[in-house]
Amino acid sequence: MTRAEEIERHQPVRGPRVKKGLVIVNTGDGKGKTTAAMGVLFRAWGRDMRVVMLQFIKHTTARFGEQRAAKKIGVDILAYGDGFTWRSKDMDRTQEMARIQWNVAKEKIASGLYDVVILDEFTYPMHYGWIPVAEVLEVLKARNPDLHVIITGRSAPPELVEYADLVTEMRAIKHPYQEGIKAQPGIEF
Ligand code: ATP
Ligand code: MG
Numbered sequence: 001m002t003r004a005e006e007i008e009r010h011q012p013v014r015g016p017r018v019k020k021g022l023v024i025v026n027t028g029d030g031k032g033k034t035t036a037a038m039g040v041l042f043r044a045w046g047r048d049m050r051v052v053m054l055q056f057i058k059h060t061t062a063r064f065g066e067q068r069a070a071k072k073i074g075v076d077i078l079a080y081g082d083g084f085t086w087r088s089k090d091m092d093r094t095q096e097m098a099r100i101q102w103n104v105a106k107e108k109i110a111s112g113l114y115d116v117v118i119l120d121e122f123t124y125p126m127h128y129g130w131i132p133v134a135e136v137l138e139v140l141k142a143r144n145p146d147l148h149v150i151i152t153g154r155s156a157p158p159e160l161v162e163y164a165d166l167v168t169e170m171r172a173i174k175h176p177y178q179e180g181i182k183a184q185p186g187i188e189f
Contacts, residue, residue: 019146020145020146020165021143021144021145021146021147021148021149022148022149022165022166023140023148023149023151023163023164023165023166024037024040024148024149024150024151024164024165024166024167024168025123025150025151025152025156025160025161025164025166025167025168026150026151026152026153026168026170027123027152027153027154027155027156027161027167027168027169027170028154028168028169028170028171028172029154029170029171029172030169030170030171030172030173030175031170031172031175031188032170033152033153033154033170034066034120034121034152036152036168036170037053037118037120037150037152038053038066038118040116040118040148040150041053041075041116041118044115044116044148045073045075049115049116050113050114050115050116051075051114051115051116051117051118052075052076052077052078052108052114052116052117052118053066053070053075053076053077053078053118053120054078054080054101054104054105054108054117054118054119054120054122055077055078055079055080055081055120055121056080056081056098056101056102056119056120056121056122056124056125056153057081057083057094057098057121057124057125058079058081058083058120058121059079059081059082059083060079060080060081060082060097061079062079062083064189065185065186065189067079078104080097080100080101080104081094081097081098081101081121082094082097095125095128095130098124098125098130098131099125099130099131102125102131105117105119105122106139109139109140109143109147109149110142110143112144114147115146115147115148116147116148116149116150117147117148117149117150118149118150118151118152119149119150119151119152120152120153121152121153122151122152122153123151123152123153123154123155123156123157123160124153124154124155126156126157126160127153127154127155127156127157133157133159133160134159136160137159137160137163140163141163151164
């Protein structure tokens with residue numbers, strides 16, 4: 001393919017729309033889904049846009065680097081979960097917490113108070129069937145058309161991938177974990 005053809009291929013089919021809220025999905029089993037979403041949060045915040053990140057699964061009391069940064073710049077990153085893994089003992093509680101966080105997400109989406117809403121690790125409650133994908137799609141379709149919503153996590157449901165405007169799959173090529181290197185502060189949490 002020539003360079004001209006390559007450029008042509010990447011042109012929009014219709015005329016460009018100036019403003020459109022996007023549904024963005026960062027999925028796949030490589031690293032970078034959450035941090036890419038936070039890059040957008042930072043970029044949008046820099047433009048005085050109103051941003052919020054709701055973290056599913058991650059422990060309610062987590063004090064990761066991103067939460068510390070958010071506090072310093074006056075942005076809300078709200079974690080509500082019990083740090084679920086497949087070894088969790090109280091799955092009912094894990095599910096209930098995800099549903100409570102989803103109710104908060106719906107309020108934030110409908111509030112008109114935000115330009116960007118990030119639902120971090122939100123693919124898991126859908127993937128495990130705790131929150132119906134159809135309900136999520138209804139909420140996304142009913143949102144203010146200017147609102148950007150970013151969803152992260154592995155195993156994004158196909159219906160969500162189909163509906164989203166921008167989907168990126170992170171693919172793991174190498175991870176220090178495979179070499180027995182532990183998670184590094186500031187890089188992984
Ligand atoms: P990050 O938060 O660093 O952007 P992520 O959101 O893409 O990562 P998750 O699937 O949410 O990744 O997992 C979170 C943690 O698991 C991170 O500490 C990350 O470094 C680690 N991780 C991600 N991908 C892999 C992998 N392929 N092998 C081992 N650990 C991984
Ligand atoms: Mg993540």
